Amino acid sequence: MTDLAIIGGSGLTRLQGLQITRRQVVHTPYGEPSAPVIHGILNQREIAFLPRHGAGHTIPPHKVNYRANIWALEHIGARKILAIAAVGGIGPAMAPGVIAIPDQIIDYTYGRDHTYFEHELSKVTHIDFTYPYSEKMRQSIMRAAKSAGVPVIPNGVYGATQGPRLETAMEINRMERDGCTLVGMTGMPETALARELDLDYACCAVVANWAAGRGDGPISMKQIEQYIGQGMAQIISLIEALVDS
Numbered sequence: 001m002t003d004l005a006i007i008g009g010s011g012l013t014r015l016q017g018l019q020i021t022r023r024q025v026v027h028t029p030y031g032e033p034s035a036p037v038i039h040g041i042l043n044q045r046e047i048a049f050l051p052r053h054g055a056g057h058t059i060p061p062h063k064v065n066y067r068a069n070i071w072a073l074e075h076i077g078a079r080k081i082l083a084i085a086a087v088g089g090i091g092p093a094m095a096p097g098v099i100a101i102p103d104q105i106i107d108y109t110y111g112r113d114h115t116y117f118e119h120e121l122s123k124v125t126h127i128d129f130t131y132p133y134s135e136k137m138r139q140s141i142m143r144a145a146k147s148a149g150v151p152v153i154p155n156g157v158y159g160a161t162q163g164p165r166l167e168t169a170m171e172i173n174r175m176e177r178d179g180c181t182l183v184g185m186t187g188m189p190e191t192a193l194a195r196e197l198d199l200d201y202a203c204c205a206v207v208a209n210w211a212a213g214r215g216d217g218p219i220s221m222k223q224i225e226q227y228i229g230q231g232m233a234q235i236i237s238l239i240e241a242l243v244d245s
Ligand code: HPA
Pocket: 086, 087, 088, 089, 161, 166, 167, 183, 184, 185, 208, 209, 210, 211, 212
Protein backbone atom coordinates (compact mmCIF):
# COMPACT_ATOMS: atom_id res chain seq x y z
CA MET A 1 0.00 0.00 0.00
CA THR A 2 1.36 3.35 -1.06
CA ASP A 3 0.83 5.75 1.78
CA LEU A 4 3.75 8.11 1.09
CA ALA A 5 3.76 10.29 -1.99
CA ILE A 6 6.47 12.66 -3.13
CA ILE A 7 5.66 15.72 -5.21
CA GLY A 8 8.80 16.63 -7.13
CA GLY A 9 9.47 20.24 -8.02
CA SER A 10 11.93 21.90 -10.41
CA GLY A 11 14.96 19.65 -10.75
CA LEU A 12 13.08 16.58 -9.53
CA THR A 13 10.94 15.32 -12.40
CA ARG A 14 12.37 11.83 -11.86
CA LEU A 15 13.26 10.17 -8.58
CA GLN A 16 16.66 8.59 -9.00
CA GLY A 17 16.87 5.12 -7.48
CA LEU A 18 13.13 4.54 -7.70
CA GLN A 19 12.33 1.17 -9.28
CA ILE A 20 9.22 2.08 -11.21
CA THR A 21 6.52 -0.59 -11.06
CA ARG A 22 3.74 1.21 -12.93
CA ARG A 23 2.40 4.53 -14.13
CA GLN A 24 -1.20 5.27 -13.24
CA VAL A 25 -3.29 7.74 -15.21
CA VAL A 26 -5.79 9.24 -12.78
CA HIS A 27 -8.80 11.22 -14.00
CA THR A 28 -10.15 13.55 -11.36
CA PRO A 29 -13.31 15.66 -11.02
CA TYR A 30 -10.94 18.63 -11.30
CA GLY A 31 -9.26 17.67 -14.55
CA GLU A 32 -5.95 16.03 -15.29
CA PRO A 33 -3.01 15.91 -12.85
CA SER A 34 0.40 17.15 -14.03
CA ALA A 35 1.38 13.59 -15.07
CA PRO A 36 0.49 9.95 -14.45
CA VAL A 37 1.25 8.97 -10.85
CA ILE A 38 4.42 6.90 -10.74
CA HIS A 39 4.40 3.92 -8.41
CA GLY A 40 7.68 2.38 -7.44
CA ILE A 41 9.90 0.82 -4.84
CA LEU A 42 12.55 2.77 -2.99
CA ASN A 43 14.57 0.92 -0.35
CA GLN A 44 12.01 -1.90 -0.37
CA ARG A 45 9.10 0.43 0.31
CA GLU A 46 6.32 1.29 -2.05
CA ILE A 47 5.95 4.99 -2.71
CA ALA A 48 4.22 7.19 -5.24
CA PHE A 49 5.76 10.09 -7.13
CA LEU A 50 4.23 12.97 -9.06
CA PRO A 51 6.26 15.62 -10.91
CA ARG A 52 4.47 18.89 -10.16
CA HIS A 53 5.49 20.58 -13.41
CA GLY A 54 4.77 17.54 -15.61
CA ALA A 55 7.03 14.72 -16.77
CA GLY A 56 8.85 17.06 -19.15
CA HIS A 57 8.83 20.09 -16.82
CA THR A 58 6.49 22.08 -19.07
CA ILE A 59 3.78 23.33 -16.68
CA PRO A 60 4.54 26.72 -15.09
CA PRO A 61 3.63 27.29 -11.41
CA HIS A 62 0.44 29.28 -12.10
CA LYS A 63 -0.84 26.61 -14.51
CA VAL A 64 -0.31 23.56 -12.31
CA ASN A 65 -3.62 21.82 -11.59
CA TYR A 66 -3.04 21.65 -7.84
CA ARG A 67 -6.54 20.34 -7.14
CA ALA A 68 -6.15 17.43 -9.55
CA ASN A 69 -2.66 16.61 -8.24
CA ILE A 70 -3.64 16.42 -4.57
CA TRP A 71 -6.93 14.67 -5.34
CA ALA A 72 -5.08 12.06 -7.44
CA LEU A 73 -2.60 11.33 -4.66
CA GLU A 74 -5.36 10.91 -2.11
CA HIS A 75 -7.27 8.73 -4.55
CA ILE A 76 -4.37 6.28 -4.96
CA GLY A 77 -4.14 5.91 -1.18
CA ALA A 78 -1.48 8.44 -0.15
CA ARG A 79 -1.92 9.75 3.36
CA LYS A 80 1.45 11.51 3.67
CA ILE A 81 2.89 13.94 1.16
CA LEU A 82 6.43 15.24 1.01
CA ALA A 83 6.54 18.21 -1.34
CA ILE A 84 9.88 19.25 -2.77
CA ALA A 85 10.21 22.85 -3.91
CA ALA A 86 12.97 25.13 -5.16
CA VAL A 87 12.82 28.54 -3.48
CA GLY A 88 14.65 31.82 -3.15
CA GLY A 89 16.24 32.78 0.18
CA ILE A 90 15.12 35.96 1.96
CA GLY A 91 16.25 35.47 5.57
CA PRO A 92 19.99 35.72 6.27
CA ALA A 93 20.20 32.01 7.13
CA MET A 94 18.54 30.97 3.86
CA ALA A 95 21.59 31.06 1.62
CA PRO A 96 21.68 29.20 -1.71
CA GLY A 97 22.30 25.51 -1.04
CA VAL A 98 20.36 25.44 2.23
CA ILE A 99 17.46 23.03 2.72
CA ALA A 100 14.67 24.29 4.97
CA ILE A 101 11.51 22.65 6.33
CA PRO A 102 9.07 25.56 6.50
CA ASP A 103 6.59 25.76 9.36
CA GLN A 104 4.48 28.68 8.10
CA ILE A 105 3.25 30.04 4.81
CA ILE A 106 1.85 33.31 3.45
CA ASP A 107 -0.19 33.23 0.26
CA TYR A 108 0.41 35.97 -2.32
CA THR A 109 -1.00 33.99 -5.26
CA TYR A 110 -4.21 34.91 -7.08
CA GLY A 111 -6.59 33.42 -9.59
CA ARG A 112 -5.66 29.81 -8.85
CA ASP A 113 -8.32 27.18 -8.15
CA HIS A 114 -7.57 26.94 -4.48
CA THR A 115 -10.30 24.91 -2.78
CA TYR A 116 -12.38 21.75 -3.04
CA PHE A 117 -15.15 23.38 -1.05
CA GLU A 118 -17.03 25.51 -3.54
CA HIS A 119 -19.77 23.52 -5.27
CA GLU A 120 -22.51 21.17 -4.13
CA LEU A 121 -21.81 21.83 -0.49
CA SER A 122 -24.09 20.50 2.18
CA LYS A 123 -22.58 23.18 4.42
CA VAL A 124 -19.93 25.89 4.15
CA THR A 125 -16.58 24.43 5.22
CA HIS A 126 -13.65 26.31 6.74
CA ILE A 127 -10.57 24.22 7.49
CA ASP A 128 -8.25 25.11 10.37
CA PHE A 129 -4.96 26.29 8.85
CA THR A 130 -3.26 27.87 11.87
CA TYR A 131 -0.30 25.54 11.41
CA PRO A 132 -0.33 24.84 7.67
CA TYR A 133 2.15 21.94 7.61
CA SER A 134 1.73 18.60 9.36
CA GLU A 135 3.96 18.73 12.43
CA LYS A 136 4.13 14.92 12.43
CA MET A 137 5.42 14.95 8.86
CA ARG A 138 7.85 17.80 9.56
CA GLN A 139 9.30 15.85 12.49
CA SER A 140 9.65 12.67 10.36
CA ILE A 141 11.48 14.68 7.70
CA MET A 142 13.82 16.16 10.29
CA ARG A 143 14.59 12.74 11.76
CA ALA A 144 15.24 11.40 8.24
CA ALA A 145 17.52 14.34 7.46
CA LYS A 146 19.48 13.70 10.63
CA SER A 147 19.93 10.02 9.90
CA ALA A 148 20.95 10.77 6.30
CA GLY A 149 23.45 13.41 7.48
CA VAL A 150 21.66 16.12 5.49
CA PRO A 151 21.74 19.47 7.29
CA VAL A 152 18.35 21.23 7.34
CA ILE A 153 16.94 24.39 8.87
CA PRO A 154 13.92 23.20 10.86
CA ASN A 155 11.66 26.15 10.12
CA GLY A 156 10.94 28.92 7.65
CA VAL A 157 8.11 31.12 6.46
CA TYR A 158 7.33 30.32 2.84
CA GLY A 159 5.92 33.24 0.84
CA ALA A 160 4.04 31.82 -2.15
CA THR A 161 4.08 34.21 -5.13
CA GLN A 162 2.20 33.96 -8.39
CA GLY A 163 5.06 33.78 -10.88
CA PRO A 164 6.14 32.83 -13.37
CA ARG A 165 8.27 35.98 -13.18
CA LEU A 166 10.60 36.39 -10.23
CA GLU A 167 9.90 39.17 -7.73
CA THR A 168 11.09 42.78 -7.60
CA ALA A 169 13.53 43.81 -4.87
CA MET A 170 10.78 45.86 -3.22
CA GLU A 171 8.34 42.95 -3.28
CA ILE A 172 10.97 40.93 -1.45
CA ASN A 173 11.46 43.77 1.08
CA ARG A 174 7.73 43.79 1.68
CA MET A 175 7.66 40.02 2.06
CA GLU A 176 10.48 40.24 4.58
CA ARG A 177 8.51 42.81 6.58
CA ASP A 178 5.62 40.36 6.50
CA GLY A 179 7.90 37.73 8.03
CA CYS A 180 8.75 35.59 4.98
CA THR A 181 12.16 33.94 4.99
CA LEU A 182 11.67 31.93 1.77
CA VAL A 183 9.95 32.68 -1.53
CA GLY A 184 8.57 30.17 -4.02
CA MET A 185 5.74 29.87 -6.53
CA THR A 186 4.10 26.53 -5.80
CA GLY A 187 3.44 26.33 -2.03
CA MET A 188 -0.11 27.57 -2.45
CA PRO A 189 -2.74 26.36 -2.95
CA GLU A 190 -1.01 22.96 -2.74
CA THR A 191 -0.52 23.10 1.04
CA ALA A 192 -4.10 24.15 1.77
CA LEU A 193 -5.61 21.58 -0.59
CA ALA A 194 -3.72 18.81 1.21
CA ARG A 195 -5.20 20.06 4.49
CA GLU A 196 -8.68 20.14 2.95
CA LEU A 197 -8.28 16.43 2.19
CA ASP A 198 -6.81 15.83 5.65
CA LEU A 199 -3.43 14.61 4.36
CA ASP A 200 -0.17 14.89 6.33
CA TYR A 201 1.71 17.33 4.12
CA ALA A 202 5.10 18.99 4.63
CA CYS A 203 7.65 20.63 2.37
CA CYS A 204 11.40 20.43 1.82
CA ALA A 205 12.46 23.76 0.37
CA VAL A 206 15.74 23.80 -1.52
CA VAL A 207 17.17 27.33 -1.64
CA ALA A 208 18.40 27.88 -5.19
CA ASN A 209 19.23 31.60 -5.14
CA TRP A 210 19.16 34.74 -3.04
CA ALA A 211 15.75 36.36 -3.56
CA ALA A 212 15.56 39.50 -5.73
CA GLY A 213 17.75 42.32 -4.46
CA ARG A 214 19.50 40.12 -1.88
CA GLY A 215 22.41 38.86 -3.99
CA ASP A 216 24.85 40.61 -6.31
CA GLY A 217 23.00 41.75 -9.40
CA PRO A 218 20.29 39.93 -11.34
CA ILE A 219 19.28 36.36 -10.53
CA SER A 220 21.06 33.91 -12.81
CA MET A 221 19.10 30.91 -14.08
CA LYS A 222 22.35 29.04 -14.53
CA GLN A 223 23.18 29.46 -10.87
CA ILE A 224 19.65 28.43 -9.86
CA GLU A 225 20.01 25.22 -11.86
CA GLN A 226 23.37 24.50 -10.29
CA TYR A 227 22.07 24.85 -6.72
CA ILE A 228 18.96 22.84 -7.54
CA GLY A 229 21.16 20.04 -8.91
CA GLN A 230 23.28 19.98 -5.76
CA GLY A 231 20.25 20.21 -3.46
CA MET A 232 18.40 17.38 -5.18
CA ALA A 233 21.23 14.92 -4.52
CA GLN A 234 20.76 15.64 -0.80
CA ILE A 235 17.00 15.46 -1.13
CA ILE A 236 17.28 11.95 -2.57
CA SER A 237 19.32 10.79 0.45
CA LEU A 238 16.74 12.38 2.71
CA ILE A 239 13.85 10.64 0.93
CA GLU A 240 15.67 7.29 1.16
CA ALA A 241 16.03 7.78 4.91
CA LEU A 242 12.40 8.84 5.18
CA VAL A 243 11.09 5.69 3.52
CA ASP A 244 13.35 3.61 5.80
CA SER A 245 11.93 5.18 8.94
N1 HPA B 1 11.33 33.46 -6.26
C1 HPA B 1 10.25 32.67 -6.47
N2 HPA B 1 10.35 31.37 -6.72
C2 HPA B 1 11.58 30.84 -6.77
C3 HPA B 1 12.74 31.61 -6.57
C4 HPA B 1 12.60 32.99 -6.30
O1 HPA B 1 13.58 33.74 -6.11
N3 HPA B 1 13.80 30.76 -6.71
C5 HPA B 1 13.29 29.52 -6.97
N4 HPA B 1 11.95 29.57 -7.00
